[in-house]
Amino acid sequence: MKRLSLALAAMLVLGLAATSFAGDIAVKGSTTVQPIMQKAVEAFMAQNKGISISISASGSGDGAKALIDGSAPLAMLSREMKASELKQAKEKGVNPKLILIAYDCLTPVVNSSNPVKNITLAQLKDIYTGKITDWKELGGAGPVSVVSRDSSSGTFEYWGEHVLKKERVYARAQMQASNGAVAQVVSKQKSSIGYVGLAYAHAPGLRALTVEGVVGSVENTLNGTYPISRGLYLYTNGEPTGDVAKFVNFILSDAGQKIVASVDYVPVKGLKDAKGAQKAKK
């Protein structure tokens, strides 16, 4: 993770790509959760020869859809299900059960040449709604160019709710298709501000801003002081049973949570060596 290579960034730009194996259990949903699932599924299938699991990642909305129409017993979401989705599920006799498997910590980032170090939630909101357009209001200089995730991504949805407070994002914001693309753009444009998952916040050319004076980190996410972190979830229909339950338990086990940390998300349980795993990767 020390060097987010350009090639990797290019692949992430193509965040539309969905991966799949042939298998008995289908998992569908968020591209944000996918890296965890990919690794967890590999490790799990190595241990349990008889079970095969297929992943296809195309967005939280698709995950919810698949669980509701019964095409997947397991859905990945980077947000909780919306009221409208829960209603649809109820109508179809599906009883979505939420399982928290990791946290994602959204970090505002600026170009490393930018002198600004801290930002408040109010300032973030003003920047992303187009009220602040010059860095001088934050102690820098020059016009701000706003970089955001596409309005249909789960990441944007979270940002829209918790930072924009449901106000509309500035129409001039440059909407990018993936975490990698945001990191790429901000690292090249001196005037930019963007937001990415913790895993991408320390890419070369970027500086992660502290929010309300709090550093975005594993510890601050776990102790609840960092204001912009969200849960990543699996959803099942009712209590998980059989092989699905076995897999869910695997992800929640120490081994599974270590995988979470190894792909730079924050484990749900304060693992002793979670920090070590993160450092080892960087």
Add this chain to the structure above:
Amino acid sequence: MHRQTKELLIKRAFLAAAITSLAVLALIMVFLFMEGLPTFTFVSAKGFLFGLDWYPTDEARPDYGILPLITASAAVTALSSLLAIPLGVMSAVYLAEIASPRVRALAKPIIEMLASLPSVVIGFFGMVVMAPFLQELLDIPIGLNLFNASLMLAFMSVPTIASVSEDAIYAVPRELKEASLALGATHLETLLRVTLPAALSGIGTAVILGMSRAIGETMVVLMVAGGAAVLPDSLFGPVRPMPASIAAEMAEAPFRSHHYHSLFAIAMVLFLVTLFFNVLADYISHKHRQTGSASL
């Protein structure tokens, strides 16, 4: 088997192949319109085509105005044509009229190879190399912008324009040029007053094919145009052309939601525009076809 039966069978097989590709096209069209037309139950055609705000995911009050997307597509296409047409046509003239046969045999396949570069490679180049370069060179805040996208699209349409125009220029009958030279015209005069006018329909077709490639191109504009759904007000501002919007948003748009239908409606608009371009190209190439040397 009887010879005639055999003939008949072979004919039928070819017919079936032709019909299959037509049927596939027809089915895609039907699907496109079936999924796109419901858009007009929740937004008027006028509001859709001329609305200034594209906020399809706003839960409280979504807006489905695609004028910024249409103008963005028009702007990148126009600007890229402005860059690509002179470059493409001039390369064609060089290849057909000036270059020695050896240079031509070497250069033409190379130019055509440019057309086979995957668009994601060109997009990546625009993002990683061209964007920072433009920022440094012109001291602008945003490298992913209208101009950068147009430049990358121009790269993609030059080979089409050059290759098709070159064929057209090369096909101009030799007698025409010889007659012109015999009357005392210089090489340049012959080129500008005789050869190019005679090849004009072919060049026109080439230009329109190049433009329709630019307007439908998705990956480059998704990566390089900047992605802001606003009316372009500067060469160096970010824009969001239609294909980029569809590609970026389709995966997350809930099935058969308003957002989903409106993305299909954008695809309909795009389809109609490229259809128009292709029909126009066809019309020009038929209407002004150079038949023999007499019709100039």
